[in-house]
Amino acid sequence: xxxxxxxxxxxxxxxxxxxxxxxxxxxxxxxxxxxxxxxxxxxxxxxxxxxxxxxxxxxxxxxxxxxxxxxxxxxxxxxxxxxxxxxxxxxxxxxxxxxxxxxxxxxxxxxxxxxxxxxxxxxxxxxxxxxxxxxxxxxxxxxxxxxxxxxxxxxxxxxxxxxxxxxxxxxxxxxxxxxxxxxxxxxxxxxxxxxxxxxxxxxxxxxxxxxxxxxxxxxxxxxxxxxxxxxxxxxxxxxxxxxxxxxxxxxxxxxxxxxxxxxxxxxxxxxxxxxxxxxxxxxxxxxxxxxxxxxxxxxxxxxxxxxxxxxxxxxxxxxxxxxxxxxxxxxxxxxxxxxxxxxxxxxxxxxxxxxxxxx
Numbered sequence: 001x002x003x004x005x006x007x008x009x010x011x012x013x014x015x016x017x018x019x020x021x022x023x024x025x026x027x028x029x030x031x032x033x034x035x036x037x038x039x040x041x042x043x044x045x046x047x048x049x050x051x052x053x054x055x056x057x058x059x060x061x062x063x064x065x066x067x068x069x070x071x072x073x074x075x076x077x078x079x080x081x082x083x084x085x086x087x088x089x090x091x092x093x094x095x096x097x098x099x100x101x102x103x104x105x106x107x108x109x110x111x112x113x114x115x116x117x118x119x120x121x122x123x124x125x126x127x128x129x130x131x132x133x134x135x136x137x138x139x140x141x142x143x144x145x146x147x148x149x150x151x152x153x154x155x156x157x158x159x160x161x162x163x164x165x166x167x168x169x170x171x172x173x174x175x176x177x178x179x180x181x182x183x184x185x186x187x188x189x190x191x192x193x194x195x196x197x198x199x200x201x202x203x204x205x206x207x208x209x210x211x212x213x214x215x216x217x218x219x220x221x222x223x224x225x226x227x228x229x230x231x232x233x234x235x236x237x238x239x240x241x242x243x244x245x246x247x248x249x250x251x252x253x254x255x256x257x258x259x260x261x262x263x264x265x266x267x268x269x270x271x272x273x274x275x276x277x278x279x280x281x282x283x284x285x286x287x288x289x290x291x292x293x294x295x296x297x298x299x300x301x302x303x304x305x306x307x308x309x310x311x312x313x314x315x316x317x318x319x320x321x322x323x324x325x326x327x328x329x330x331x332x333x334x335x336x337x338x339x340x341x342x343x344x345x346x347x348x349x350x351x352x353x354x355x356x357x358x359x
Contacts, residue, residue, distance in 0.1 A: 002354055007252075011349070012188065016049060016337050017177045024256030028177055037173050037263045038166075042148050043067065045173050046119060049337040050112050064146065066113070070120035071141045071150065077101070078128060078138065085133040091214070091324050093129045094122070095205040101125075102198035109343035110197050115336035118197060122332050123147070126325040127154035133321075148172060151329065155322070163271050164316040168326075170267040171312055174260040175305065175327060177334030179253070183207040183214070184331075184338050191339045192348045204335045205328055214324040219247030220310035221320055224284055232287040240295060248307030249288055250299070257302045264308035271315050281311050 003009050018027040026033045028049060036045060040054070047055040047063045055063055077100050084093040101121055107114060124141060131138050131154075139154045148169040152160045160168075178184075187204040191197070208214035223246065226235045239246055251258055268278065285303045292301040313323055 006351070011180065011185070012342070014180075014338070014341060015052070016334065016341060017179050019179050019253050021251075021253040021255050024254055024259050026178070026259050033174060033259055034263060037170050038267075040173065041146065042169050042172050042176075043146065045176055046116075046147075046333050049177055049333050050115060050340065063116070066116050067120040067147050068141075068143050070117045071124050073101075073121060073124050073128065077125075081125070081129050082132050085129055090126070090129050090133055090321055091205065091209050091328070093133070094125055094325055094328060095202055095209070097125045097129065098122075098198055098202050098205065102196065106196050108194065109346075110191070110336075110340045112340070114197055115340060118201060119332050119336060120147075123151040123329045124154060126322070126329055127151065130155060130322055130325065152316075155318075160316065167267050167271055167312055167316055168318075171264060171309060172326075172330035174263055175309070175330040177331070177337065181213065182210070184335060187335045187339050188342045189349045191342045192346055194346075194348075197336070197339055200339045201332065201335055204331075208324060208328060208331070214327055217248075217306045217310040217313065217323040217327075218320045219245075220307050221314070223247045224281065224310075227284055227288075228280075232284065233291050236288065236291050236295060246288065246292065246301075248310065249292060249303055250301035251304045254302070254304065255300045258304045260305035261303045261308045264305065264312050265303075268308060268312050268315060275315050278311070278315070 015029060017029070028036060028045070029052065040048070043063050044054055044060060047059060077097060080100055081093060081097055084096050101118065128138050136157070139157045141150050142153055145153060149159070149165045152165060152168060183204040186207040187200040190200040190203040211219070223235070236246055285307065289302055292299065310323070313326070318326065
């Protein structure tokens, strides 16, 4: 039997996450994400996904210190990034820059310390690439800041409010891991050959660069802009007629509400002062869900994580060009955990192909 896109095919066993699409639940290992977000910081969640348990105070301190120690990049890489940003997109620059970070000795299996080194440096690469692309003066890391706050500081050159930091941290926690998506699968395929961490992450970023995987939040902003000028029903009917997706709605796995979207929505409502467009965004969600239910009955198409990710990013004034790079900086945790897991119980991927004779 043929399974296009490997839909429904179980390729690996994993302890990292469990998605219950029918009830709309997501678990990191044994813990519901609803219980994690807001209660655990990014560093704690990173340690939990990599090591299998939440850190005690000593382990958390080790984690934070290592992330701080490894977050800087050298002048040679900075010069290389400046050259790249003149020729290609930010995501493509990040993908290329990762290859310059590779100083591993092809350790096998992949070690936690090497994963943390890459997790620490990726936000710095993102920030430097963005500011270079925008012809802005680069901002060096501040060692006294935690991972997410420092990331925002390097992007904007000023320290953001506590609410803004918490908002981005919630986003990065909620998008750190999500099962066998395209980019994660790509990383596991590469590492299954006995390759290295950096090659596997480069493959993941290459997969994420595709608009069907990493570009969805940008499409959400375009959709919201469309419905400012036309009724929601009209926009949706046009999209369905043209066989286009309504960006930010529906999910291949979730047939109930996306728990990440609900958590981000709650986080959006906590930002003060509340942006004046938030109520309109909530109205768009409600109307879109209603019309999709009428026009595509039984499909159960709800707002997904990209819809409220786009809204949350907009609320803390993050430009659309940074949506996918920031997603890389959170999903690097899940990629690394999957890469480590694959390397510790490895079988090379070699699916069969059904030959189709040409006419």
